[in-house]
Amino acid sequence: xxxxxxxxxxxxxxxxxxxxxxxxxxxxxxxxxxxxxxxxxxxxxxxxxxxxxxxxxxxxxxxxxxxxxxxxxxxxxxxxxxxxxxxxxxxxxxxxxxxxxxxxxxxxxxxxxxxxxxxxxxxxxxxxxxxxxxxxxxxxxxxxxxxxxxxxxxxxxxxxxxxxxxxxxxxxxxxxxxxxxxxxxxxxxxxxxx
Amino acid sequence: xxxxxxxxxxxxxxxxxxxxxxxxxxxxxxxxxxxxxxxxxxxxxxxxxxxxxxxxxxxxxxxxxxxxxxxxxxxxxxxxxxxxxxxxxxxxxxxxxxxxxxxxxxxxxxxxxxxxxxxxxxxxxxxxxxxxxxxxxxxxxxxxxxxxxxxxxxxxxxxxxxxxxxxxxxxxxxxxxxxxxxxxxxxxxxxxxx
DNA sequence: CGAAAATTTGACATGACTCAACTGGAGTGG
DNA sequence: CCACTCCAGTTGAGTCATGTCAAATTTTCG
Numbered sequence: 148x149x150x151x152x153x154x155x156x157x158x159x160x161x162x163x164x165x166x167x168x169x170x171x172x173x174x175x176x177x178x179x180x181x182x183x184x185x186x187x188x189x190x191x192x193x194x195x196x197x198x199x200x201x202x203x204x205x206x207x208x209x210x211x212x213x214x215x216x217x218x219x220x221x222x223x224x225x226x227x228x229x230x231x232x233x234x235x236x237x238x239x240x241x242x243x244x245x246x247x248x249x250x251x252x253x254x255x256x257x258x259x260x261x262x263x264x265x266x267x268x269x270x271x272x273x274x275x276x277x278x279x280x281x282x283x284x285x286x287x288x289x290x291x292x293x294x295x296x297x298x299x300x301x302x303x304x305x306x307x308x309x310x311x312x313x314x315x316x317x318x319x320x321x322x323x324x325x326x327x328x329x330x331x332x333x334x335x336x337x338x339x340x341x
Numbered sequence: 342x343x344x345x346x347x348x349x350x351x352x353x354x355x356x357x358x359x360x361x362x363x364x365x366x367x368x369x370x371x372x373x374x375x376x377x378x379x380x381x382x383x384x385x386x387x388x389x390x391x392x393x394x395x396x397x398x399x400x401x402x403x404x405x406x407x408x409x410x411x412x413x414x415x416x417x418x419x420x421x422x423x424x425x426x427x428x429x430x431x432x433x434x435x436x437x438x439x440x441x442x443x444x445x446x447x448x449x450x451x452x453x454x455x456x457x458x459x460x461x462x463x464x465x466x467x468x469x470x471x472x473x474x475x476x477x478x479x480x481x482x483x484x485x486x487x488x489x490x491x492x493x494x495x496x497x498x499x500x501x502x503x504x505x506x507x508x509x510x511x512x513x514x515x516x517x518x519x520x521x522x523x524x525x526x527x528x529x530x531x532x533x534x535x
Numbered sequence: 536c537g538a539a540a541a542t543t544t545g546a547c548a549t550g551a552c553t554c555a556a557c558t559g560g561a562g563t564g565g
Numbered sequence: 566c567c568a569c570t571c572c573a574g575t576t577g578a579g580t581c582a583t584g585t586c587a588a589a590t591t592t593t594c595g
Contacts, residue, residue, distance in 0.1 A: 209486045217482070230475050273467075280474045281424050287481050288411070291517055292403045295583070315542065323485055328583060330543055489551070509574065522551060524575055 148174075149199050149251060151223040159274050160267040170268065173261050174251040185227060185242040185250065192231035192238050194252035195272075198224050201248020204317055205240050214241075216320040217283075219309060226250070229276055245313060295324045299332055342368075343393050343445060345417040353468050354461040364462065367455050368445040379421060379436040379444065386425035386432050388446035389466075392418050395442020398511055399434050408435075410514040411477075413503060420444070423470055439507060489518045493526050 148171035156162060162170070176199070179185055185203055186192050203226040205218035217240070220226035231238035235255060253261065262269045290298055299322055303310055310318070319329040342365035350356060356364070370393070373379055379397060380386050397420040399412035411434070414420035425432035429449060447455065456463045484492050493516055497504055504512070513523040 207482055209482075211486065213486060215482055215485050217478070230471060230478075233471055276470070276474070277424060277427055280470070280477075283474075283481075284411070284424075284477065287477075288401055288403075288409055291409050292405065292407060325584060326542075327544085327585085334543080519552060520574075521553085521576085524573095528575080 149197070152197055152199070152251065155197075155223065156271060159271050162265075162267070166265050166267075169264060170261065173253050173257050175253075177250050177252055179244045179248050179250065181244055181247050183244050185244065186231070186238055186240065188239055188241055189237050191235055192228045192242075194227075194250075194254050195232055195258060196225065196227050196250040196252050198222055198226050199249045199251050201250075202245040202312060203227075203242050203248065204245055204313075205242045206320065207240050214320055215323075216317055219306070219313060219317070219321060221309065221312070225275060229279055233276070245317070290323060295322065295328055296332055296335075298322045298324075299329065343391070346391055346393070346445060349391075349417065350465060353465050356459075356461070360459050360461075363458060364455065367447050367451055369447075371444050371446055373438045373442045373444065375438055375441050377438050379438065380425070380432055380434065382433055382435055383431050385429055386422045386436075388421075388444075388448050389426055389452060390419065390421050390444040390446050392416055392420050393443045393445050395444075396439040396506060397421075397436050397442065398439055398507075399436045400514065401434050408514055409517075410511055413500070413507060413511070413515060415503065415506070419469060423473055427470070439511070484517060489516065489522055490526055490529075492516045492518075493523065 148167055152174075153167065156167075156170070174197070177194075177196075179201070185196060186205075188208065198220050200222055203218075203220045204216050205220075205226065205228065206214040206216045208214050218226065227242050228238040228240045230236075231240075232255065258268075258272070289301065293301070299318075302318065302322060315329055315333075316326040319326045322329065342361055346368075347361065350361075350364070368391070371388075371390075373395070379390060380399075382402065392414050394416055396413070396415045398410050399414075399420065399422065400408045400410045402408050412420065421436050422432040422434045424430075425434075426449065452462075452466070483495065487495070493512075496512065496516060509523055509527075510520040513520045516523065
């Protein structure tokens with residue numbers, strides 16, 4: 148079993164080695180090349196997907212063709228549209244690989260089977276959904292009372308490793324600003340340091 | 342059992358009259374006067390609360406003292422901080438009655454008992470949480486690509502009954518704009534009709 | 536190397552915010 | 566029941582952060 152995934156599991160529930168073995172057997176690895184999609188708008192998200200290696204962005208596309216990034220996931224995160232997975236309804240998001248990536252997947256049906264064998268897993272996933280909700284809410288609320296600069300500084304602090312790894316325009320979209328604005332913010336920050 | 346509550350239940354799960362009876366017995370009524378609180382920041386939200394009569398707003402208060410409305414609930418809605426209820430951790434929100442109101446409540450413990458007796462209820466609440474998440478996400482995303490005016494028009498369309506019932510500054514906060522701006526939007530809308 | 540994409544830069548437009556003053560109506564106490 | 570207070574709401578004037586558009590530059594990648 149993937150080390151990070153195990154860590155994530157053990158952060159919320161306790162498992163013996165037999166259970167760990169069993170859980171591991173449910174996950175299937177899948178490789179996704181850069182610029183390919185884990186999910187496209189209109190499709191139903193069939194597999195809960197844990198990022199073992201690489202990086203994904205989730206975004207929606209509005210009528211005017213602009214993309215709005217709602218999630219960035221790297222190793223150790225779950226990626227994709229939770230709602231579409233749980234409800235098995237079509238998603239309104241795209242999930243795209245920013246790098247060559249590898250995910251560990253379980254389908255909804257398999258997960259239900261796993262719940263029967265290891266009921267604690269239900270708790271794990273419930274907590275996952277709750278946390279996704281809360282952190283999204285936090286992000287939105289904090290963005291309502293802070294400027295573009297403040298939001299960017301918060302982003303740097305929270306995800307220092309993403310700053311070099313994710314393109315500027317993706318981060319800009321995540322922060323809800325235009326790339327030009329972020330570019331200027333960065334310039335301002337570097338010049339102010341000298 | 343309250344008619345609207347029953348409707349809400351039956352929209353997601355099927356129940357026979359015996360189950361309905363049983364479920365109804367778990368809810369306790371509580372009256373809350375205008376300007377009083379269902380929940381205060383720092384408190385843990387002990388009771389899942391269904392609004393039988395009246396109106397509540399949920400908001401968070403930032404460091405600068407500004408309030409940000411995240412939810413408005415009238416008859417037929419569930420109100421309050423779901424996360425605090427599920428996790429039984431302190432909330433960062435206030436929930437205030439805008440009118441003299443009545444809620445139907447179940448504590449977390451009672452709800453767990455109810456789950457055992459009527460397992461379908463677990464499904465109902467899971468769907469409730471999912472929907473709260475999704476509608477919040479929808480609201481946020483749609484607000485990212487629309488102006489204050491567009492958001493207000495959408496609000497009117499979605500909640501025509503709230504427009505007369507909820508104070509302007511509360512709606513403004515919900516929409517993420519200043520009261521002055523909403524006041525001007527309203528003026529513009531009325532004058533444009535003549 | 537060359538084309539396409541990402542980023543930077545400049546000039547300008549504008550929507551929303553701030554602050555301050557004023558209006559009007561609801562609620563309260565004498 | 567009137568007078569007074571206190572908010573909610575309105576209006577005006579000025580500012581500023583962010584958006585828009587267009588062009589220049591740099592980076593990426595086939």
